[in-house]
Amino acid sequence: MNNKIYILFIAFGLILLASCEKDTPQYIPYEGYAYSELDEDGGNWVPVLEESGASIEIPAPEATDSQAYQNELNEVKEAMSNITSDQKRAIRYWTNNPAVRWNEIALELIAKYNIIPGPNADGTYTLPNPANPEGPPAFPFAHPPYACRALAYMSVAQFDGLISAWHHKYQYNRAAPFAVDENIEYAYEENDIPSYPSDGAVIARASKNILTAMFPLEAEYLQQMEDEHLESLMLSGGNVASDINAGTVIGDAVSETALTRASNDGMKNAQTPKAVSDSIKQAAYDRFGWAWDNLEIPERPVGLTPLFSQVTMWSIDDVESVRPIAPPGLNSQELLDDVELLKDYAQNMTDEKRRIANFWQDGLGTYTPPGHWNRIANELIVEKKLNPLQTTRTLAYMNMAIMDSGISCWDAKYYYHYPRPIQLIEGFETIAGTPNFPSYTSGHSVFSAAASEVLAYIFPEEAEQMRAWAEEAAISRVYGGIHWSFDATVGTDQGREVAQYTIDRAKADGADQ
Amino acid sequence: MKLNKRLCFYAFKKDRVLALYGFLALLFLATPLDAQTPSDALMMPSKNICVLFSYDMGTFDRYWEGSYLRSNETIATVDRNTVLPMAAIGILDDLNFYVSLPYVKTESSEPNGGKFAGARGFQDIGFALKYRAIHSDVGTGKLTALATAGFSTPFTNYLSDYRPYSIGAGAPEFSLRAIGQYELSSQFYFRASVAHLWRGYTEAERDYYYNNGSYYTAWMDVPNAWTYEAILGKWLFDTSLKLELSYTDLTSTSGDDIRAYNAAQPTNKIEFDRIGFSAQYFFKSIKGLGVVAYHNRVVNGRNVPKFSNTGFGLTYQFNVIKKQTETTDEQ
Incomplete structure (x- = not known):
């Protein structure tokens, strides 16, 4: 009797474990397919x-x-x-x-x-x-x-x-x-x-x-x-x-x-010496009366790529032409409201908000938000059976728009040099890691909005879904406690605006004719 | 009287085992099983129940990144406190059942550079069955051999992919343990056990991660592990005080290393060597009541915190049938 119970218990455990075997794919599971079209005139x-x-x-x-x-x-x-x-x-x-x-x-x-x-x-x-x-x-x-x-x-x-x-x-x-x-x-x-x-x-x-x-x-x-x-x-x-x-x-x-x-695109100068970084910070403080501080221990002397804004854009001549409006002042009601909003999210974290914060986090050690959108694009490309030429067209315009949006985002980040929530809210704790650069606007928001607009252009039937995901990626940073809500909303608008320049270029490349 | 004390031990021991083994591993690496698997040589008689309640305070300020021991001011000192309720039930004299459910709370000390929120919640519910196959006099002492099967699984949807604050590995675990003990007439005893831990998958809230290559899934494979334990113990004061020195080794059979200055993740290959000391005392004045205190520290490891923990617990044992009988008598 004793032995029977024991054996049954072990058998149950082993069955349970065996039934839990999971498939853990290392790449998108597709094989060759028939292309949806051939684009014989693609050479033009x-x-x-x-x-x-x-x-x-x-x-x-x-x-x-x-x-x-x-x-x-x-x-x-x-x-x-x-x-x-x-x-x-x-x-x-x-x-x-x-x-x-x-x-x-x-x-x-x-x-x-x-x-x-x-x-x-x-x-x-x-x-x-x-x-x-x-x-x-x-x-x-x-x-x-x-x-x-x-x-x-x-x-x-x-x-x-x-x-x-x-x-x-x-x-x-x-x-x-x-x-x-x-x-x-x-x-x-x-x-x-x-x-x-x-x-x-x-x-x-x-x-x-x-x-x-x-x-x-x-x-x-x-x-x-x-x-x-x-x-x-x-x-x-x-x-x-x-x-x-x-x-x-x-x-x-x-x-x-x-x-x-x-x-020669300027990237080699994007990570500046401390003196340049300090002068950028001082200029923002003189202009607005605030500046972002790195709160790590020990403090990082220079934020991430302060002059990424100066990298040559793909589809826009002047990065300042797409710079968003200034963020709310430190004593504004809008900021005070956001402080309360972030405190409320942190104190009443729900399973759904936590899931969204983690799903879009794409932080250190991952493929980053631009990588996440490439993965989304790859899956759509395979699903829609695009040929190689259409595939690279999709990825090229999407990544040009993402890079332009990032350059524009970094222009806003270091021009406005706006503090992060952990800097302005005493004792505030987050479930996402606060990055080493200013808050306004949110990189996730801008990258995602730009990527989603290009994908919406290429795959019009997916437009609604793409834009919804971009908005979810944007708000995920607010749920994570590392961005203000206006970082996300203004950043989303910024990414959409910047992407339009690349989309206009795509519309004129001959593929749509 | 003597019998009662010994009975409670099981429970104690169980409790302690949880704390000893479990906390550490659980913390970062997923060892709920360990925690919930009774690994001592004691058995509770049929129809006896022992309830345990312990409080464990764990802490670390350094961890092994691969084999490199480092500190990290982003997380500073991480505290992990655990409340553990547990029950041990004597089904038969040679078959005991255990159930446990720890509540864990983690947080970083101030100041820290990361400003991360800690985590808290019920961790894994654990069940175990222990069977005593041999219990006989050999030479001048007593030889005992036992086997334990354990199963644990997350009780809540806590996030395992949130190191080092995760309260557990977030994966089901099945374990088999073999235990052997030899106790001399002088009440010195030596015990050794070996166990294999089969860990399942834990589900992250992201569907991509890097583990020496890309993984396009939310499922993370928590490595299986072998664990060994050796214990030297002694009963004192008419079998009312028990002292033990322990050494524990745990080695994962697969997994990746924590990357430079990066967060740990459930797929990591974990290894550690830990030493511990415990004392258990059974009151003569209050029948069935006992206390336990212990301290453990990890002395060597891979992809684990250099963790030390101290705990205190209470145990109370009673005979279910006897109590009912007494109640009837009073009426």
Whole structure:
């Protein structure tokens, strides 16, 4: 009897545990799919940084009936006949829309490097140094401004590269190996898109180049990913070697253009010396009678990227032209009301408010709010079966708008230099971490509003949902106790306004015609 | 009289075990099971119940980030206070049932650089069954062998993904423990136990996290663990006072390290070595009443706080049948 009870108890426990096995995916669970459309005229769209789809030159391809091409076809068939299980896994992983995979790789690296440097034993802080990337601390600190910029350059390079690829594809019209040789079975859904140059190779090379510049310690890992991706392009039956080589030529060209812009966009001066930071703070105090203080122990001498506002924007000439109105004065009724609101939220925290605060927190060690919106975009892209060109167009405009909105947000943050709730409310405690920069306006609000507007433009049927999520992301910071409500509401308006400049540009790029 | 005292021990011990093992691990790393799994060699006779109530004060001002011991003024000194009600029930002389439900409160000392709110609430409800397989004279002493199966699960929707303030690991846990004890006629005894802890998943309130790679889910895998314990004890003063020295080791079988100056998370690989001392006294004047006091400290670890805790408890044991009989007699 005793033994029976005991055995039953153990059995029950084991069953319970076994039934709890969870799927914990490491990337979006999709495989190749049939594109919703092909955009044969995509080569005529207006690129972001390049002159046109024709401006990057690649050699004319050999005809499919040439001996050179037949040799390449035999190479494909030989490789496919010796395929390993790892190579099959790689083909399934990369899919026929690999820009999403490279975006996920970027998000992973952002999360890996979104680690704020801690203090040294003597109370000083050492900043990551690109000249000595190993550190410690390792370079970069992939905070939201750094993250949104990395994503923007990668997405723009991908988009420009694919416009070029589409131009040459339909200029040369060389059919894909699986279309030329019926013995070759394509790993993905067949389509009529010409295969020279390989769009996958453009994506692989451009992404690897941009991410290697942004995350120099990951060069080896990124090279491995590129090698695996390029190999899978051939093994899928979709490309011969000359398709892939031409794609990498374009990938190199667009990433060079993007990285040239990046090296001169002002980001290298965004993290200022203390003297500059102090003068910015003093100017705000002189102007408004308040200034934000870092309350960490030991105090951080400089806030995060005080001159991110001076980084070159994608779609706006003058960052001050989109600067929001001044926040409420320290003695205003509006601020007093907000103090009461935040106290009330903190004292009466509900499960739902806590869930929202945590869901959108995207803090240290995560892919940041810009990363969160890239993840949302990736999921929509796959759901709507966008082709690679539409995919990179979506990600490029979204990340341009996110970066512009971030630059505008940082302009407001350091121009107004408004204190955080923990600075103005005695004894106030939060459930989210207070970041190392001024309060007004909320970065989450601005990033999210900008991202949601671009996604609403690309996916009109999702507009309501996107905007609702952006507003939830904005208010999440108020629930978390680290932002005033006007930081969130004004920030949302700011992000929407800034995004409109990029959306106007998108509407004129030829894709909507 | 002597019997009663010993009975209560179980309960005490249980209580203490909770405190000892549990608090620490629970705090940051998820060891509710430990806490709720009786690991001593004592059994309550059938139809006896012992209720326990203890208060535990834990604190740390440093923690291991991987293997690096650091302080962090963002959280300063973190206090963790726990109230633990528990009951031990003698189903059969060789089969006992335990149930417990700790209430935990955490907060940082002032001043701190993070200004984070602490957390509080009921943690995990724990159940355990302990079975005594061997209880016989060997040589001049007595050998006892037991096995315990335990299960615990979060009682409230507290957030486990809020280190270091989380009140628990937020995951169900199933444990199996084997216990062996040998007590000499001089009332010195040595006890050792080994247990495996199967931990389930805990649900975060975000659907992305980094654990040596991206995870697109709110579910975090809380690593399983092995734990070992060795205890040297002695009864004094006509079996009314019991003193114990303990050593405990816990090692996760998987998991990641806390990243530099970053918050811990439930997926971390935790390890610790802890030493402890406890004293339990059973009053001769008040039948069934006992007190317990203990202190433990973590001496080495990985991804855990350098935690020390001190606790006090009361136990009261009674015989259910006997009480009813007495009541009837009075009428």
